[in-house]
Amino acid sequence: MTGGASGLGAATARRLAQGGAEVTILDKNAETGEALAKELGGGAKFVETDVTDADQVTQAVALAGETAPLRIAVNCAGLGAAMRTINRDGSPHDFDVFKFVVNVNLVGTFNVIRLAASAMSKTDALENGERGAIVNTASVAAFDGQIGQIAYSASKGGIVGLTLPAARDLAPVGIRVCTIAPGLMDTPLLGLLPEDQRQALGAGVLFPKRLGNPEEYAALVASIVENPYLNGETIRLDGGLRMPPK
Numbered sequence: 142m143t144g145g146a147s148g149l150g151a152a153t154a155r156r157l158a159q160g161g162a163e164v165t166i167l168d169k170n171a172e173t174g175e176a177l178a179k180e181l182g183g184g185a186k187f188v189e190t191d192v193t194d195a196d197q198v199t200q201a202v203a204l205a206g207e208t209a210p211l212r213i214a215v216n217c218a219g220l221g222a223a224m225r226t227i228n229r230d231g232s233p234h235d236f237d238v239f240k241f242v243v244n245v246n247l248v249g250t251f252n253v254i255r256l257a258a259s260a261m262s263k264t265d266a267l268e269n270g271e272r273g274a275i276v277n278t279a280s281v282a283a284f285d286g287q288i289g290q291i292a293y294s295a296s297k298g299g300i301v302g303l304t305l306p307a308a309r310d311l312a313p314v315g316i317r318v319c320t321i322a323p324g325l326m327d328t329p330l331l332g333l334l335p336e337d338q339r340q341a342l343g344a345g346v347l348f349p350k351r352l353g354n355p356e357e358y359a360a361l362v363a364s365i366v367e368n369p370y371l372n373g374e375t376i377r378l379d380g381g382l383r384m385p386p387k
């Protein structure tokens with residue numbers, strides 16, 4: 142479970158642990174990650190990991206598969222940046238900021254997919270031939286990117302784009318790959334906004350007119366894991382929201 146120390150990832154770690162999984166949390170944030178692993182108990186572990194680092198993810202994946210076969214990998218680590226293609230004064234978007242966001246969100250997700258899938262491929266297949274499921278996190282910004290979301294939207298669009306070829310690559314070894322594209326979810330990220338702004342954001346949702354809960358995201362991860370016929374698809378989880386330009 143990457144990004145498992147906070148928000149959508151933390152809710153998913155809780156949900157998977159309730160379902161009997163031995164959860165390994167990979168996150169850069171050691172303080173909250175360790176606290177959550179302790180709270181979960183039942184073999185839950187925290188490994189301080191940067192998802193963009195090949196060696197760190199290799200070690201974390203090995204640890205995750207030590208006491209039970211690795212069957213589920215969920216990519217939730219991610220971040221955003223607000224910057225336009227050119228700034229109001231005409232100066233260009235900072236190149237390093239664009240590369241940083243794409244590196245964490247897209248390259249980091251792929252790093253975890255390739256290493257987790259390799260470990261899963263070496264496990265014994267279940268009765269139905271399945272070895273595991275991988276769930277990635279894009280965003281509605283992959284489809285309705287707003288002004289100032291160019292780097293974030295590009296990174297999330299890349300995750301949508303890799304979903305089908307990853308599912309095709311991994312089908313021979315019985316690993317499914319799906320992606321969730323959340324809308325406006327009530328995580329620490331949005332928790333920083335004043336209540337009236339949070340309500341205004343929620344009012345723009347088609348129905349129900351509110352922000353999504355991390356538990357609703359976690360429930361969809363659990364559904365994807367449990368339903369062997371879901372594969373190669375990106376599912377919007379957004380209450381019907383379509384984001385305007387700004």
Ligand SMILES: NC(=O)c1ccc[n+]([C@@H]2O[C@H](COP(=O)([O-])OP(=O)(O)OC[C@H]3O[C@@H](n4cnc5c(N)ncnc54)[C@H](O)[C@@H]3O)[C@@H](O)[C@H]2O)c1
Binds near residue numbers: 146147150192278325
């Ligand atoms: N909250 C929303 O409304 C929303 C909407 C659409 C998509 N998403 C996506 O869902 C995912 C989770 O978002 P959230 O709202 O729970 O955010 P969050 O900030 O609460 O959690 C993200 C976690 O990722 C970790 N992280 C960041 N960079 C990392 C790295 N390089 N290596 C390892 N861990 C790293 C952070 O430490 C943090 O614990 C993100 O990919 C985000 O883009 C969120």
